Amino acid sequence: MAITIKDVARESGVNISTVSRALNNGYGVNPQTRELVLNVANRLNYRPNRVARGLVTGRSHSFALIVSDIRNPFFAEVARGAADAARSDKCDLVLCNSDLDPIRQMEYVKSVLEKRVDGILMNSVAALNPEEQRQLAECGVPIVLLNRSASNRAFSTVTADNEAGGVLAAQHLLKLGHRHIAHLTGPRQHGNMTDRTRGFVQTLLAAPEPVNPVVLYGAFNYEGCRDLTNKLLDHHPEITAIFAANDVMAFGTVRAAMDRGLRIPDDLSLIGFDNIEFSSVIHPPLTTIHQPKYEMGYAAVEMLMGLAKEKNNRTPESRVLGVELIERQSCAERH
Amino acid sequence: MAITIKDVARESGVNISTVSRALNNGYGVNPQTRELVLNVANRLNYRPNRVARGLVTGRSHSFALIVSDIRNPFFAEVARGAADAARSDKCDLVLCNSDLDPIRQMEYVKSVLEKRVDGILMNSVAALNPEEQRQLAECGVPIVLLNRSASNRAFSTVTADNEAGGVLAAQHLLKLGHRHIAHLTGPRQHGNMTDRTRGFVQTLLAAPEPVNPVVLYGAFNYEGCRDLTNKLLDHHPEITAIFAANDVMAFGTVRAAMDRGLRIPDDLSLIGFDNIEFSSVIHPPLTTIHQPKYEMGYAAVEMLMGLAKEKNNRTPESRVLGVELIERQSCAERH
């Protein structure tokens, strides 16, 4: 049905291997023959079958991206970077949404492995048990993890400098004169602080006039942080500044503040993390720590492509990208 | 290197075709043999090579999604629906971002065609010239278009009922007593109104006390609509209600209104379109027309899968999904 390399060969009066060479390398074949073949291929509207090619070369020229949910603007941005990086080397990207569900995640891994992707970029491996992680580490294709620096030395990682981000946030609030500061973040990681939280808290504690922030743990989302903010303000009316662990959480804080008749930044300073697009649209425009999301996706796929080339060198790499304070209008001096 | 069907066959002492049967259909093979094979496959940690399989079956079990930009929350939602639909049939989705650039778009089409995807879901075919469109239509795999009902009878489509959405918006504003109404939309489509605009305008014109809205054309984005709103209000201070062609544009209007000291909804009623997630987060929460984005993605891929199965029946299908008015707090009665 579809037209194959054989048709091109017959039509140009050469052998299929010549066609193959003409279409690929270009060298080791007479320029005239080459041109002839190219013309015929073009005229016949020939489309090389990459799956047949992949079967023999062992490379599929595609990568998998497993994120919890592409609707999360953070991952959408990462995905765009990843897709662009892939495209720069004529590869493409298959999109998987895990919802952080270990079952789904492993199903997707299995599926893309069977399709022989050249590498996997994933967001969360944390949900997996050790056995599953081992299985992953030995699956035969390179894997890079996003924002999971500490989790496992078996994998390559690309992450933002979360700790530095926490430091930046603390310094900013300190400089504005705040002394009653809170940090609202996601679920407690069995005792361990996240890098982000650690940078923030330690900077505050190490200040000339040390401040001991109140840290509340909740959910990494809008509603969760709205509740958290209300709880915080009920018990700690003295608070004048809040650092939310991400922008969406910060939006929850904005809402809670508004409901309580508190004005941002007049009554309450607020700083977020991520710098998602809407943080500049909301009122007031949100001061936040910019995470280079696009670049992270891009870098991760570049790393994957590198790893895929050197089949032997299985040494995990790591890369951490810088963050940046974006000053908008949700923070003010304490008066 | 990787372990193949041959290894499983040898290890279980049967022929590879028996292994194949045991692994796939399940019938036409002795239950005991089957179990044996399954055990061996499992023990060897065998991963069937889907690309080899695809080469012989002619189906890749993957679909392409070409959108202008996955960072647009509308498409992220569509993508999630599409990915979930694909997954329900053990297929997966390759993600392509065209930026509405005809070159990129055709490059991606070429690429996924060569990888033998079973179908393509795309957002915009409008940018393509007739020759390219013909090429697409004859490419041999089913294609469904998203939100492009009128563009071309050669393709299947899935779209929201945009016209009904326009009608809903108009009725709502009318009911609230507004008589000085504006509509802010994207670039003018060489004279033709979009379905959305048409529904809105015609409903207004057909009212008991007909109103003739002012319609302004600009860009489909935040900044564009911010400017547009300023222009509108400079020339038409009498306007009391605005219908923006999408939520992001509405956010631009919110910003412009705020800059001018106008209060929404007290001084100005505003209604958006799409119901993206942030429309409920912004202040005031935006009244808007909900478009079933997830469902559209889901339905489109379902349609693709159907089309892919009946290789002969090349009749384009069409499906239009309902929209819904979501009342929040950006519209008030005119007083």
Place this chain on the structure above:
DNA sequence: CTGAAAGCGCTAACAG
């Protein structure tokens, strides 16, 4: 520079 031939890993008749 070009052709012949083997084979990537799997499925699908066709026999038995």
Place this chain on the structure above:
DNA sequence: CTGTTAGCGCTTTCAG
């Protein structure tokens, strides 16, 4: 129920 065989469309030695 199971084995044999012939490819799917392409790349890649190996000869010539």
